[in-house]
Amino acid sequence: MFGLAKKDVTLLLIVAALTMLAPFILNPFPVDSAMAQFNAGYPDLMQRFVIFGIFAIGFNILFGLTGYLSFGHAAFIGVGSYAAMWMFKLFGMNVLPALTLAVVMSGLFALLIGYVSLRRSGIYFSILTLAFAQMSYALAYSVLATDMDGPDEQGLLQKGLTGGETGLQLTLQDPRILGQQTTADGGIPVPNLFGLEMRSATEMVMGDWVFTFSAGYYFSAVVMLIAFYLSIRIFRSPFGMMLRAIKCNNTRMTYTGLNARPYALAAFVISGMYAGLAGGLMASMDPLAGPERMFWTASGEVVLMTILGGVGTLIGPVLGAGVIKYMENIVSKINSDILHSWFAFLPDGLEDLVVTMIYPFVGKGWHLTLGLMFMLVVIFLPGGLVEGGQRVARLFRRKKAKEGKKSTQSTPAE
Amino acid sequence: MGILEVKNVNKRFGGLQALGDVNLSVAENTVHAIIGPNGAGKSTLLNCLIGKLIPDTGSVLFQGQSVLGRKPYEINQMGISRVFQTPEIFGDLTVLENMMIPIFAKRDGVFRMHAFEDTSNEREIVEQAESMLEDLNLQDQRHMHSASMSRGNKRRLEIGMCLAQNPKLLLLDEPTAGMARADTNNTIDLLKQIKDERDITIAIIEHDMHVVFSLAERITVLAQGSPLVEDTPENIKGHPKVREAYLGETA
Numbered sequence: 086m087f088g089l090a091k092k093d094v095t096l097l098l099i100v101a102a103l104t105m106l107a108p109f110i111l112n113p114f115p116v117d118s119a120m121a122q123f124n125a126g127y128p129d130l131m132q133r134f135v136i137f138g139i140f141a142i143g144f145n146i147l148f149g150l151t152g153y154l155s156f157g158h159a160a161f162i163g164v165g166s167y168a169a170m171w172m173f174k175l176f177g178m179n180v181l182p183a184l185t186l187a188v189v190m191s192g193l194f195a196l197l198i199g200y201v202s203l204r205r206s207g208i209y210f211s212i213l214t215l216a217f218a219q220m221s222y223a224l225a226y227s228v229l230a231t232d233m234d235g236p237d238e239q240g241l242l243q244k245g246l247t248g249g250e251t252g253l254q255l256t257l258q259d260p261r262i263l264g265q266q267t268t269a270d271g272g273i274p275v276p277n278l279f280g281l282e283m284r285s286a287t288e289m290v291m292g293d294w295v296f297t298f299s300a301g302y303y304f305s306a307v308v309m310l311i312a313f314y315l316s317i318r319i320f321r322s323p324f325g326m327m328l329r330a331i332k333c334n335n336t337r338m339t340y341t342g343l344n345a346r347p348y349a350l351a352a353f354v355i356s357g358m359y360a361g362l363a364g365g366l367m368a369s370m371d372p373l374a375g376p377e378r379m380f381w382t383a384s385g386e387v388v389l390m391t392i393l394g395g396v397g398t399l400i401g402p403v404l405g406a407g408v409i410k411y412m413e414n415i416v417s418k419i420n421s422d423i424l425h426s427w428f429a430f431l432p433d434g435l436e437d438l439v440v441t442m443i444y445p446f447v448g449k450g451w452h453l454t455l456g457l458m459f460m461l462v463v464i465f466l467p468g469g470l471v472e473g474g475q476r477v478a479r480l481f482r483r484k485k486a487k488e489g490k491k492s493t494q495s496t497p498a499e
Numbered sequence: 500m501g502i503l504e505v506k507n508v509n510k511r512f513g514g515l516q517a518l519g520d521v522n523l524s525v526a527e528n529t530v531h532a533i534i535g536p537n538g539a540g541k542s543t544l545l546n547c548l549i550g551k552l553i554p555d556t557g558s559v560l561f562q563g564q565s566v567l568g569r570k571p572y573e574i575n576q577m578g579i580s581r582v583f584q585t586p587e588i589f590g591d592l593t594v595l596e597n598m599m600i601p602i603f604a605k606r607d608g609v610f611r612m613h614a615f616e617d618t619s620n621e622r623e624i625v626e627q628a629e630s631m632l633e634d635l636n637l638q639d640q641r642h643m644h645s646a647s648m649s650r651g652n653k654r655r656l657e658i659g660m661c662l663a664q665n666p667k668l669l670l671l672d673e674p675t676a677g678m679a680r681a682d683t684n685n686t687i688d689l690l691k692q693i694k695d696e697r698d699i700t701i702a703i704i705e706h707d708m709h710v711v712f713s714l715a716e717r718i719t720v721l722a723q724g725s726p727l728v729e730d731t732p733e734n735i736k737g738h739p740k741v742r743e744a745y746l747g748e749t750a
Contacts, residue, residue, distance in 0.1 A: 340583075
């Protein structure tokens with residue numbers, strides 16, 4: 086089916102089911118319960134799960150297959166976001182043209198950066214990509230944000246191409262030549278897919294539970310499924326095999342009559358386009374683009390996601406993106422009051438002690454938990470969470486096999 | 500004229516004359532060995548043939564075409580395959596995948612963007628790779644990661660990967676270095692079989708005289724960057740100049 090092997094179809098269907106049912110799966114606790122803060126099923130966070138999932142899937146095509154560690158992939162997110170925003174400003178609020186321009190622009194940008202950076206490998210490649218990303222950040226933050234129309238004009242470029250540190254925003258003056266400039270009630274229109282507004286959502290109340298179905302989330306989820314499907318195709322193609330060959334042994338590759346550079350460049354551009362798609366989706370969900378999206382910490386984050394989930398595996402990067410975004414948004418919200426309420430059953434002195442001990446790892450200290458988790462995974466599960474899953478599955482299978490053996494052995498005795 | 504013509508090749512590294520006026524002609528469909536003591540310039544010469552180094556002066560012609568200034572992958576596509584001193588294979592890939600890559604390279608050239616085709620649909624290439632593995636007696640290991648094979652089998656696989664491209668000229672750089680006797684003999688047998696079954700020219704650099712005299716039809720002795728003698732194995736064995744180069748003047 087879909088030109089995939091049976092195993093891959095199963096994986097794709099599982100991912101499809103999980104993303105489609107995510108509003109239920111991520112909201113396991115009733116609204117009023119104490120555990121409700123662990124619910125991740127609200128549109129904003131779910132959108133982030135799938136968008137960063139796309140980013141990580143694309144990053145994995147470069148890093149997982151070719152082994153080239155780019156440390157500047159956030160630049161493409163930024164390019165994608167700005168491109169989508171300009172599409173909204175100039176032509177209209179439909180997301181499809183915006184995403185198309187985001188992918189095309191980030192692809193071109195990746196071609197330029199990749200062409201230069203891929204002249205080196207290893208650490209030098211990483212540093213080159215980092216330098217390019219930081220230059221892009223600086224460009225977006227200040228250089229391209231200077232007034233291009235002169236101080237008196239209040240035109241489109243009043244804050245340059247990127248809007249500087251406040252970011253690029255929609256205004257009522259934007260032309261939007263193919264769409265409506267203002268809504269009927271005089272507001273700024275919102276991103277939509279042929280009229281379906283990205284921010285619209287339906288709530289479903291079931292007893293104590295409330296589930297939210299957001300148009301933006303489902304649109305992003307479908308885009309992610311397409312992106313995931315394409316990545317499976319790439320992994321299973323002869324092209325994907327060549328990329329793995331680059332990672333393995335560049336010397337043999339060259340002396341087998343293959344030019345490794347265009348292969349690596351193609352992988353770089355593809356993963357840049359994935360990042361641009363993610364950036365365009367971010368702008369579609371919340372029409373705003375700021376330079377902080379290109380900052381080097383954002384580039385580092387996708388490296389963490391990929392390694393945490395499992396480098397070079399199909400589903401790993403998506404898992405990694407989910408875990409990191411969950412922690413960023415959920416664990417970071419646990420404050421000392423919440424901790425005190427959890428441990429209220431303990432005697433006073435002990436309660437304070439336990440809270441003091443846990444406090445550095447939650448709330449603003451969520452990075453500490455993430456760091457520890459990352460260290461544990463890298464040391465004990467070099468294959469990431471996917472390897473962890475495989476080990477657990479193997480354990481179960483072995484148990485089953487043992488039980489099966491026992492029962493067959495006992496039959497002849499009777 | 501031979502399939503490979505090396506004319507007046509010079510190569511200096513700073514003050515060291517690594518190759519001085521090397522002339523060499525390898526005749527088609529022969530096994531030509533290049534021997535010489537350490538530092539004689541054997542590896543430098545080999546690297547000049549495959550595009551890794553560019554000689555300061557002189558010319559290297561393969562089938563009448565110059566290889567100088569061409570990239571290693573272009574030279575490979577011309578029909579020269581190289582086997583390395585330590586087997587260079589794709590360790591994280593399966594044995595079958597290792598064998599498929601050179602066949603893809605032969606069919607599709609230096610680059611092709613076949614990103615949305617399914618590898619398992621490439622029946623022809625899979626079949627060719629499998630029959631090649633059968634010839635090498637490696638078919639049982641085809642789903643194994645090639646990194647976990649024995650040293651001798653890695654060498655067999657590497658030679659097989661080179662042969663899968665149907666090269667005109669196969670260059671071997673000390674193919675049995677660091678190998679156990681049994682593996683060395685297996686490799687000799689494999690190379691003999693290749694020589695008998697295929698229209699192929701083999702140039703081999705080797706220290707192990709057992710290997711050289713079991714295979715070579717012509718031998719060139721290099722010493723201090725220049726060819727000393729070129730002759731048949733029988734004549735080389737007792738040649739006084741060769742003894743001198745290997746054992747020193749007093750011998």
